[in-house]
Every structure is written in C-alpha cells, then in structure tokens.
Amino acid sequence: MAPESAVGALHQALAGDATLLTVADVDWQRFAPAFTVRRPSPLLGELADVQRALEQHHHGVDGGGRGGDAAAQLRARLASASESQQNRILLELVRAEAADVLGHATADAVRPRRGFVELGFDSLMAVEVRNRLARHTGLRLSTTLLFDFPSPAALAHHLRAELAQELSAEASTSVTAVLSELERMLSGLSTDDVDGVDITERLQGLLTTWSGAQVRLASPPPEAGEPTAAAMDSDLESATSDEMFDLIQREFGKF
Template sequence: MAGGLGRRERDRAATAGLIGPEAGMALFDTARTLPHAHLVPVALDLARLREQAKGQPVPALLRGLVRAPAERTRAGAAAPRDLAADLARLPEPEQRRTLLDLVRAQAAAVLGYDGPDAVAADHAFTKLGFDSLTAVELRNRLTAATALRLPAALVFEHPTPAALAAHLWTSLAVSTDPAGAGTADVLAGLDRLEAAVGRLAAAGADSPEVADRLRALLARVTEGETDAAGVKTAVADRLEDASASDVFDFIDKELGLS
C-alpha cells in the first residue's frame, strides 16, 4: 500500500512518523527474528512533533513522549481568541464566510495544498483526497480553532467544506447580528458608562447634559416598547424630571444591566 502513494501522501506520512516501504520491509524482516510479540516500527522526529503539539492535539499514543506545552497566563499576554465572540460581531453572511475560509484553509494545510483556493467549497472531502487519517487531522485542527468537541467522522458526516462550515456555524450557536451592530461591543460600552455614572452619583454631581443624553439613548433602545396592556410606553414622560442617577437606575432595572 505504501508503495502506491504519491509524493504528497509520502510527505504527509513522514510527518506522521510513518516509514517508507523499503525501510518498512527491512524492519519487518528484522522483527521476524525477534522474540517480542508486538512491535511498532515508527520514525519519530520528536522536535517536529513538539512543534506540531503547539497548534494541535498530540495523538494519545504519543502523549508519554511528547506533551503539549502548558498554557501560561502572563501579564500583558494576549488572551486566547474566542471564535464565537469574534463571529458575533459580524453580520451572518460574513460569519459563514469566515468559517468556510477556516475549513478550506485547514483542509489545504492537511492535504499539503498551496492554499485554500485549491479546496473547492462544494467538492466532497473524499474527492479532494481525504482518508481516515487526514480526516482525523482536520478534525483535530478544527477542534483547536473552535474549541468544539467534534467527532472523528466529522468530514464524512458533513462531506463538503460548505456543509462542514454550516455545521460549525450551528454548533458555535453564534448570535446573529444582521446589521453588524456589535452587541458585545455595545454591552462593553454600557459597562464603562455604568462605572462613569456611578462615579458621578458617588460625588453627588448632577449633570443635566448626561441625563438628556441617557434619555435620548434609552428612547432609541426602547422605541416601540409596549406595556402589559399593549399600549406604547412614553419613556420620555417617565423620565422627564429624572436626574442622571435616576435615569441610570432605570436602565439597571428595566434592561437588566446591573
């Protein structure tokens, strides 16, 4: 079987520690002369395996020899990317395109292609050259990129890059934001606003300008809000005489931002 592999397949096999047919047959002849019942001849490049362990899981069989580097949190170090949070800031079409680009790029890397353009979105993985070993490698790469628990048969259950990207989008449970408003960024801004208004209130300061801006902002957020009887709530009337601290207290209670 190894004798029928092409150059790309041989290179990938060497990366995984497999040996060529000539060396394999010589080792087979040697193994027949030994008293051991089970032998696994494999060419291990531990330096290469340690480098690979930085970006993808170490195979269970090799974890006693090559351990993944421990993650350390250092002052000023960048936090790990949260793919779902990054996607949530994008409109849905861009979310799906980002995941498709991810799948195609990782598939190209596994197969040894020059780039993602060589991986057509609607071509079956089996037609692209995937087998059981490369399917597991792609699963491992996507697991590292998405932090999802993905099955070993991932590429067979979702047989094209487009289908697999759609599955990842669903599995990540991305909150869509068609207008691209960036809900997470808005909430982060409100956190900062809460702290600032809290400092004003603690100092006993009362700023009509702040109150006016908060009223206008709240009116935009709650436009069309109705009460239990279905009657439109007149937010401006409710807050007409409110101070800045009163307005922010209203935001806490009504929008649950405290």
C-alpha cells in the first residue's frame, strides 16, 4: 500500500477501537463486477464505493461503445463480409482477447471449442474479456457472458447473431436515409437542367431489379413441370407482337 493510505488506515484502526479489523487496498471498479458476476454479494452490497463501482460499470460497459473507433471498424469489416467470414473474424477476436487476458503471447493456446473454465478463466478474467468485447463490438453484453457461452466458438457465434441484427437494422436505416435524400434532390430539379429520360430509365431499371429480387425471395421453388423463370424469359424473347399483346390483356385486362 502507498504510505499515505497505510498511515490513514492505521489512524482509523486505532481510533475505531475495533476488536477485529482487516485493511485492504481494493480497486472496486475492477473487483466488484467480477465478485458479483454470478450473484449479488450481501458482504459488499451496502458499501458506497461498491455501489458506485457497479453503477458505473453497468452504465459504462453495458451501455455499449457504438460510437467508438474499434466498434465502428469491426462493424465495417463485418458489413462487407460473408457469414462464414464474419464467424471467422469474431472467433479471431474472441481468441485474441482471451489469450491476452490469460497472458499468452498468441491466440494459438485458446482452442475454439475448449471451455473457458478449462482454459483457466476465473470470474475476474471473465469480466475483463466481456468488457473488452463490449468495447470492440459496441454490444450490450451480460456480465455472465463467458458462463452463458462457455467456449470461444459458442461465444463468437452468439456475437455474430447479435451483430447481424444490428447491422441489418443499420443498413435498412441507411438505405431509407439515402432514398429520402434522393427524393429531396429530385423534387428540386427542373427538367430543363437534367436529362429526365435518362434518370427515369435508370430509376425504373433499379426498381425493376429490386422488385425482381423481392419476388425471388418470396416465391416458392417451381413444382415439377412448372416453367422456370429462365424458360419464361426465353418464351417472351421469341414471342411476336400479337402474342405479347394477348399476354398483357390476359394478365392485366384492357387498359
């Protein structure tokens, strides 16, 4: 202990006239979350320093770090990666952080399917890894994270599932924002200033492509004997004008 702290504790001990006294220099910000990781502690629960430490811990780490550079960089990598690549990226992250907390020079010692407890993790180490992953991902992560998902592979799979939902929501929000901006720009344009035909054709082409993708997602696979989309496209290409008009009239009626 620092001399100032030790002398101050000695003064309190002599002045308090306690029959049994323990003096300890505790980093509550680090110790309290780990000590209460599985259940609240009646021994420490009424200490003001512990209450402040737990409150700051929950509001700080559980609040996520979505604005942080590390989280932004990771999310950018994941957004442009396939599902298998996302799993690999997150597994590498979990193994690297776990290895660092355990004191290993590389992540090789952290086997993907080996349990964290078997690897030598205690509650303090588990909370430290959880805090690091919260900063890297920007997710709200439970204090019992490493006990709920007890191996690096299981934890990486969980992180990917959580991030996939947020990335999908963020992408949808971004597309909506871009469409709103496009709508604003088009409403302010004059047909004298731009090639309206070219813009219209490109917008119609984009809408056709998008509509076709949605139909493919929603449509069930063709049954046996039912013509495929490729076959129908081929028939349309070889159809005469009269056959095309007959098809339009059957499908949409007269207009």
